Amino acid sequence: MHTAAVLTVSDSCSRGDREDRSGPATVEVLRQHGFVVASHEIIPDDQPAIEEQLIRLSDQVNLIVTTGGTGVADGDVTPEATCGVCSKFIDGIPEKMRAAGSEENPLAFLSRGVCGVRGRTLILNLPGSPSGAVDSLQAVIDILPHALELLSGKTQHE
Amino acid sequence: MHTAAVLTVSDSCSRGDREDRSGPATVEVLRQHGFVVASHEIIPDDQPAIEEQLIRLSDQVNLIVTTGGTGVADGDVTPEATCGVCSKFIDGIPEKMRAAGSEENPLAFLSRGVCGVRGRTLILNLPGSPSGAVDSLQAVIDILPHALELLSGKTQHE
Amino acid sequence: MHTAAVLTVSDSCSRGDREDRSGPATVEVLRQHGFVVASHEIIPDDQPAIEEQLIRLSDQVNLIVTTGGTGVADGDVTPEATCGVCSKFIDGIPEKMRAAGSEENPLAFLSRGVCGVRGRTLILNLPGSPSGAVDSLQAVIDILPHALELLSGKTQHE
Numbered sequence: 001m002h003t004a005a006v007l008t009v010s011d012s013c014s015r016g017d018r019e020d021r022s023g024p025a026t027v028e029v030l031r032q033h034g035f036v037v038a039s040h041e042i043i044p045d046d047q048p049a050i051e052e053q054l055i056r057l058s059d060q061v062n063l064i065v066t067t068g069g070t071g072v073a074d075g076d077v078t079p080e081a082t083c084g085v086c087s088k089f090i091d092g093i094p095e096k097m098r099a100a101g102s103e104e105n106p107l108a109f110l111s112r113g114v115c116g117v118r119g120r121t122l123i124l125n126l127p128g129s130p131s132g133a134v135d136s137l138q139a140v141i142d143i144l145p146h147a148l149e150l151l152s153g154k155t156q157h158e
Numbered sequence: 159m160h161t162a163a164v165l166t167v168s169d170s171c172s173r174g175d176r177e178d179r180s181g182p183a184t185v186e187v188l189r190q191h192g193f194v195v196a197s198h199e200i201i202p203d204d205q206p207a208i209e210e211q212l213i214r215l216s217d218q219v220n221l222i223v224t225t226g227g228t229g230v231a232d233g234d235v236t237p238e239a240t241c242g243v244c245s246k247f248i249d250g251i252p253e254k255m256r257a258a259g260s261e262e263n264p265l266a267f268l269s270r271g272v273c274g275v276r277g278r279t280l281i282l283n284l285p286g287s288p289s290g291a292v293d294s295l296q297a298v299i300d301i302l303p304h305a306l307e308l309l310s311g312k313t314q315h316e
Numbered sequence: 317m318h319t320a321a322v323l324t325v326s327d328s329c330s331r332g333d334r335e336d337r338s339g340p341a342t343v344e345v346l347r348q349h350g351f352v353v354a355s356h357e358i359i360p361d362d363q364p365a366i367e368e369q370l371i372r373l374s375d376q377v378n379l380i381v382t383t384g385g386t387g388v389a390d391g392d393v394t395p396e397a398t399c400g401v402c403s404k405f406i407d408g409i410p411e412k413m414r415a416a417g418s419e420e421n422p423l424a425f426l427s428r429g430v431c432g433v434r435g436r437t438l439i440l441n442l443p444g445s446p447s448g449a450v451d452s453l454q455a456v457i458d459i460l461p462h463a464l465e466l467l468s469g470k471t472q473h474e
Contacts, residue, residue: 072248072275073308080246088396090388091249091407092414092425098250106301109250110308117388143422150389150426230406230433231466238404249407256408264459267408268466 002148003061004035007043007053009069009078010128014044022067022133026126029137035063045069050081058085058121062148065137068128070113078125079112086116086123090147093124093140100139101132108132115140120151160306161219162193165201165211167227167236168286172202180225180291184284187292191299193221203227208239216243216279220306223295226286228271236283237270244274244281248305251282251298258297259290266290273298278309318464319377320346322356323369325385325394326444330360338383338449342442345453351379361385366397374401374437378464381453384444386429394441395428402432402439406463409440409456416455417448424448431456436467 008014008023020042027037038061043049050069057064069078083089093115101108111132113125122144126133166172166181178200185195196219201207208227215222227236241247251273259266269290271283280302284291324330324339336358343353354377359365366385373380385394399405409431417424427448429441438460442449 071308072246072280072305074278074311076246088388088428090426090428091410092418092427094249095253095411095414096418096425098253102250102254107304109254109298109301110248110305111250112246112248120390122388140425143425146423147388147426150387153390229466230404230438230463232436232469234404252407253411256411260408260412265462267412267456267459268406268463269408270404270406 002035002063002145003038004030004063004065005038005057005061006030006040007057007064007066008041009043009045009050009066011044011075014042021130022128025130025134026065026067026137029134029141030065033141045075045077047077047081047084050078051084054081054085054118054123058118058123062121062152063144064121064123065126066124067126067133070111070125070127072110072112076112079114082114082116082123082125086118088117090115090117097136097139101135104135117151122147122151160193160221160303161196162188162221162223163196163215163219164188164198165215165222165224166199167201167203167208167224169202169233172200179288180286183288183292184223184225184295187295187299188223203233203235205235205239205242208236209242212239212243212276212281216276216281220279220310221302222279222281223284224282225284225291228269228283228285230268230270234270237272240272240274240281240283244276246275248273248275255294255297259293262293263290275309280305280309318351318379318461319354320351320379320381321354321373321377322346323373323380323382324356324358325361325366325382326358327360327391330358337446338444341446341450342381342383342453345450345457346381349457361391361393363393363397363400366394367400370397370401370434370439374434374439378437378468379460380437380439381442382440383442383449386427386441386443388426388428392428395430398430398432398439398441402434404433406431406433413452413455417451420451433467438463438467
């Protein structure tokens with residue numbers, strides 16, 4: 001059983017100016033696929049704050065899924081925060097998310113989300129729109145458990 | 159109305175030993191898609207010189223499109239120059255360019271062009287061959303205006 | 317005629333606890349495509365040791381192909397070692413390997429192999445499983461000679 005935390009990254013949601021629909025939608029997809037969602041928090045688009053949360057959560061769960069802050073606007077810094085706290089990156093995961101997302105919406109190619117490893121925890125960035133978050137997560141969720149098992153120390157070849 | 163600058167990066171074209179066909183072809187595609195092309199210059203494959211031009215042009219236009227210097231040869235340094243002056247990268251754009259280009263020419267996978275952000279300006283590297291430059295640009299030109307609007311401060315979700 | 321070296325990266329194979337099937341399979345594919353395979357060695361998943369071998373081999377051959385150590389487990393450090401000794405990266409090559417591999421096996425998206433340039437030598441990381449290594453290599457082997465010719469100083473446009 002893998003544990004997960006969801007982190008909505010959005011200035012407007014954290015101020016309460018906009019309802020967070022992506023976070024709950026992400027939680028639901030994770031639960032449907034057997035993940036135990038330990039927490040869901042909303043934080044602003046602030047790189048040091050995001051990094052601090054990622055560091056804290058990586059001690060608690062196997063998978064951290066963020067939604068929001070992956071665009072090209074000035075305030076979008078979720079990928080930068082993720083890169084700041086991870087030691088390894090799995091480029092094929094965002095590749096697959098963008099390829100899948102672009103079948104519905106060509107703007108999926110603008111999503112800058114990454115997938116990185118911190119210790120034994122996987123950190124995955126989803127786009128901020130509810131449909132973008134759900135579609136991106138569904139595109140890769142079947143391969144995440146294998147990655148999480150390898151991270152937990154079960155090796156493939158030995 | 160978005161403004162653009164085209165930068166042909168080529169030792170032989172800058173010396174006048176070879177005609178620059180990629181630059182004018184790139185200018186034409188941009189104009190056909192409604193961009194105001196403010197300048198077109200030719201510079202050699204020299205990383206500091208390319209960086210200097212990218213820095214200067216990024217104060218003047220919304221989009222800088224380079225052509226040339228994206229290959230694997232020793233002198234090909236346009237991606238390195240672009241990385242040197244950008245703070246963010248949009249990996250999905252070169253992914254889409256390579257995927258589209260490889261339908262015509264499998265060697266498109268060797269193109270190392272990147273797409274980065276400097277301030278509010280997008281910098282896009284195209285390959286040096288006229289057909290490679292045009293095909294690559296056409297593969298992504300419909301999603302560039304959205305990125306430019308986000309960069310100019312119009313946010314998507316708020 | 318291009319020269320190549322194959323490097324199997326695996327703790328268990330280097331200890332003799334597991335038979336190295338990926339290395340010989342990689343050698344065979346290279347020979348079938350006209351490469352002169354100058355050496356095949358097996359080393360453990362140790363980043364400094366891998367870097368040392370890559371540096372040494374890059375003085376001797378045009379192409380170094382590694383197999384193993386591209387996964388997400390703690391000990392998988394072949395991409396990090398490759399990044400440590402290369403000055404340029406050709407992202408389209410792992411993109412194509414993952415896209416091709418995922419047609420057979422969706423877990424191919426977890427492979428973190430890179431393709432980099434050190435001096436005039438290309439370094440290519442393949443996954444550790446025999447089928448993953450062979451399928452990934454076959455997906456890109458037809459475009460490698462062109463890259464090697466450009467690296468050896470034959471330029472495309474001039």
